[in-house]
Amino acid sequence: MTHRMVDPGTAEILEGYGRFVVPSYSRFPVAFVRGKGSYLWDAEDRRYLDFCGGIAVNVLGHASPIVAEALEQEAGRLIHCSNLYYHPMGAKLAEILVRWIGAGKVFFSNSGAEANECLFKLARRFGEPRGAFEILTAQGSFHGRTLAAMAATGQDKVRQGFGAPVPGFRHVPFLDLAEMERAVGPATSAILVEPIQGEGGIRPATRSYLEGLREICDRHGLLLLFDEVQTGAFRSGRFLAFQRLLEGSGKETGFLPDGIAMAKGLAGGYPIGATWIREPYADLLGPGSHASTFGGSPLACSVAFAVLQHMEEHGLGEQIREKGERLHNELAALISADRGLIRSVSGVGGLLGVQVRRDARTVARELLDRGLLVAPAAENVVRLLPPLNVSLEEISEAVAILGAANREEEETT
Ligand SMILES: Cc1ncc(COP(=O)(O)O)c(C=O)c1O
Structure with a gap:
């Protein structure tokens, strides 16, 4: 017996959220009940092309058999034990991450904010002997919604109404090495940036910026930390975006x-x-220094291992690199000098930002009505984050929808 025999309609679902769910999100008025590949279906059985992708999560699309099979197999074997003990999948997953990145070790958690929290604690441990605790981050950055991640985020709006921010974070203009170096002080222990700012509007760093940050950190004895929460997992065409940018x-x-x-x-x-x-x-993070009840569970590690192995074996990084370039070029071809919806296109691989001439949320809503899901980012940028196994037909479908919206705007302005 399933817990979901018959799905209620949209109105009933929205009403339930209104009554029982904390209203911390500003949601679009649509409720999804199932997905397959690059498509989602709402409670009225209307189909949408999903280029929001759970905000860069659904790398293999919806209802992927790779994910489903790994979940089912491990759920029938060992969902959770405890970090008091060992299990085989933790070391196996960490080993491929280390192989793809470089000599080091991995701490597992459950979300992007927690992955950053581990970096914050690492920076504090590293700086402790000389009394350094401060992390410099970039203006326009986004690092998550816990108190520390909010303090790290270079956007004042996320902190408003929550009192004094966690101390030890300062924000420096993005892509400005001179300002970054000027900001380094005796209390600084690390620099943290997103190689491509995601929520900030798909703003890629340059190669020389990343290399310059490395030099600054080496000169001042600081840790160089990257937030690849949104840009990782092959989305840029390489496993991590810094590898692509370099x-x-x-x-x-x-x-x-x-x-x-x-x-x-x-x-x-x-x-x-x-x-x-x-x-x-x-x-530096020795026994007792950091922990998570669920982090690195056999289930999470098994699914990640299956997904990453599949992506490597099927060359999904290479695929999205080429398809993303095609999407980028086709969208750029829609741009007219001073009219139309689309002003410019940025990003690489399956992480594209379309700068629009109106408010991003309004545009995302209009595209939703046309059957295309996108993720709003900065005020005037909508993100396209298709699954990495998206087809060329689906890319053409997205371009056709964006093209129609662009044309209509041209005609009315
Ligand atoms: C760059 C970056 N860091 C951190 C986060 C926070 O991740 P989570 O929502 O999983 O805590 C996000 C989420 O959008 C992100 O884009």
């Missing part, structure tokens, strides 16, 4: 940050967070 520099094998937060797409929709820490810093 391509062609000749430093690809040599350049490493000291810590990386990952989450979102790692297990194709099952919650997991992972923090990679470069050797020798991983051992």
Whole structure:
């Protein structure tokens, strides 16, 4: 027997949320009841092309047999034990992450904010002997919604109404190395950036910026930390976006940050967070220093392992690199100099930002009405985050919907 024999209609679902669910999200008035591949169906059985992708989570699309089979198998074997003990999948998953990133170790958690929290604690442990505790982050960044992640986030609006922020975070203009170096003080222990700002509007760093940050950190004895929560799991065309951004520099094998937060797409929709820490810093977090009840459960690790292995075996990074470029080019071709909805396109692979001439939320709502789901980012940017196995036909469908919206806007302005 299933707990969901008959789905209620949209109105009833929305009413239930209104009465019983904390209203902390501003949700679009649609309720989804099932998905398959790149599509979702609402409670009235209307189909939508999903280029929101759970905000960069559904890397293999909806109802992926890879995810479903891994879930089913491990659920019938060992869902959870405790971090008081060992299980085989934790080491196996950590091993492939280390193989794809560099010599180091991994701490498992359940979300992006938690993956960042591990970086914050690492930075504090690292700075402790000399009394340093401060992390410099970028203006326009987003690092999550816990108190510390909110303090790290370079956007005042997320902190409003919550009193004094957690101390030890300062925000510096993004992509400005001189300002970053000027901001370093005796209390600074680390620099944390997103290699491509996601919520901030798909703003990629340049190769020279990342290399410059590494130099600043080396000169001042700081940790260089990357938040790849949104950009990781092959979305950029490489496993991590910093690897993609450094391509062609000749430093690809040599350049490493000291810590990386990952989450979102790692297990194709099952919650997991992972923090990679470069050797020798991983051992700063010794026994008793950090923990999570659910983090690194056999179930989460098994699903992530199956998803990542599938993505590697099927070259999904390469695929989304090419398809993303096609999507980028086709959208860029829609742009007219001073009219129409679309002003510009940014990003790489399956992480594209479409800068629009109106408020991003309003545009996202209008595209939803046209049957295309996108994720609003900065005020005037909507993100396209298709599954990494999206088809060329689905890309053409998205371009056709955006093209129609763009044309109508051109005609009315
Ligand atoms: C770059 C980045 N860091 C952290 C987070 C927070 O992740 P979570 O919502 O899983 O805590 C997000 C979520 O959008 C993100 O984009």
